[in-house]
Structures are given as C-alpha cells and as structure tokens.
Amino acid sequence: MRVYIPSTLPLLDAACHTGEFSPAPLTAYAVTPALREWYAEGDDEELEYAAMSQAARASVGLLAANPDAPRRRIVVACEVSAVPPPDGTVELGDARLELRVVVPWSAVASVHLDAAGAAEVVGKAAAAWDAALGGDEDAVFALDSCEGEDLLWYATQEIPDLLAAEGPRGGLKS
Known part of the structure; x- marks a missing residue:
C-alpha cells in the first residue's frame, strides 16, 4: 500500500541517516476506505493526490511544532503493508492512519518537497497552525494558502544530495 508520511527537512535527514522512519506508531496518510467513500467519483490518481495533500497539511503541523525547521513541507511516499483502522474512528474523507511499524528507508518510493520559494x-x-485548528478564519486561510504551492518530486537516490545541498539543519546553504 502506498502511504504518505508527513515530514520536515530535519526529520527527513534523520530518517535518511538512520535508515528508517521511527519510532512507531507513525501517522501516515493513504487511500483509506473513508477517503474512497468520500471521493466516490474520484479515480485512483485523484485519491492518491487527496491523501498526499492531507499529509502535506500535516507537515505544516510538524513545522509549527519545530520553529527551527526550514519552512518547507515534505511528504515521503512509501510502500508498506498497512491496514486502515477498521473500528470506525476515522471521519469520512480522512486519509489518516497509524503505522504500528518502523518504516525502513528501503520502503521509500519518492520524496515531495516545497520549492524554497514557498517558505514564506x-x-x-x-x-x-494552532489558531487554524481553533477555527480562526484568517488562520485557516493561511493554512489553505499552502495548497497553492506545488510539491517537487525527488527520487530516493536524489535525497542524500538534496540534504547535503540543504545544509546540516535543512536550510539553504549560502
């Protein structure tokens, strides 16, 4: 199953160097039954895009929790064996699931990252982020504005070079 793990540059750097995304459980996003039911008319590509978009939004939450991380959303696409929660705790349209396993770097299919120009x-x-979660309309608008930024695609073999170019804290080198 293709899953999308929200990340930041420092988290991506750590996973690349340790060879895994951990510790479990990990929040990820995928084409869940709840997402498929919500987008009943969507094809597989549209459903995958919706799941990745939810992961990109979650990446903003990770950035809010780490003020030192460069302001670029990251979504890591992985192939893993995962089953969405069957207990009805997921809202209709929600792509979120919990991976109860460590995800090895070998499971990474690609990385999606904002261009440097999206940082503002x-x-x-x-x-x-916090105000948006509280329902503040201006904050929700700021959060929704990220959706206008395209995520760039990187193959796994490009990630070490990308991280090296970004510097030790994931910021652009001067």
Missing part, C-alpha cells in the same frame, strides 16, 4: 507561505501557515 508555508511559514505563515505554520505560525497560524
């Missing part, structure tokens, strides 16, 4: 928009969204 993503930074405003991260600063507004």
Whole structure:
C-alpha cells in the first residue's frame, strides 16, 4: 500500500541517516476506505493526490511544532503493508492512519518537497497552525494558502544530495 508520511527537512535527514522512519506508531496518510467513500467519483490518481495533500497539511503541523525547521513541507511516499483502522474512528474523507511499524528507508518510493520559494507561505501557515485548528478564519486561510504551492518530486537516490545541498539543519546553504 502506498502511504504518505508527513515530514520536515530535519526529520527527513534523520530518517535518511538512520535508515528508517521511527519510532512507531507513525501517522501516515493513504487511500483509506473513508477517503474512497468520500471521493466516490474520484479515480485512483485523484485519491492518491487527496491523501498526499492531507499529509502535506500535516507537515505544516510538524513545522509549527519545530520553529527551527526550514519552512518547507515534505511528504515521503512509501510502500508498506498497512491496514486502515477498521473500528470506525476515522471521519469520512480522512486519509489518516497509524503505522504500528518502523518504516525502513528501503520502503521509500519518492520524496515531495516545497520549492524554497514557498517558505514564506508555508511559514505563515505554520505560525497560524494552532489558531487554524481553533477555527480562526484568517488562520485557516493561511493554512489553505499552502495548497497553492506545488510539491517537487525527488527520487530516493536524489535525497542524500538534496540534504547535503540543504545544509546540516535543512536550510539553504549560502
């Protein structure tokens, strides 16, 4: 199953160097039954995009929790064996699931990352995260503004070079 793990540059760097995303449980996003039911008319590509979009939004929450992380959303696409929760605790349209396993780096299919130019928009969204969760309309607008930024695609073999170019804290080298 293709899952999308929200991340940040420091978390991606750690996973690349340790060879795994951990500790379990990990929050990930995928085409769950709840998402499929919500987007009943969507094809597989649209459903995958919706799951990845939810992971990108969750990445903003990780950035809000780490003010030192560069303001770029990251979504890591992985192939893992995962089963969405069957107990009805997921809301209709929700792609979120919990992986109760460590995800090895070998499971990574690709990494999706904001261009450096998105840092201002993503930074405003991260600063507004808590207010957006509280329903503040301006904060929700700031969070929704991230959706206008495209995530760039990187193959797994490109990630070490990308991280090296970004510097030790994941920020652009001067």
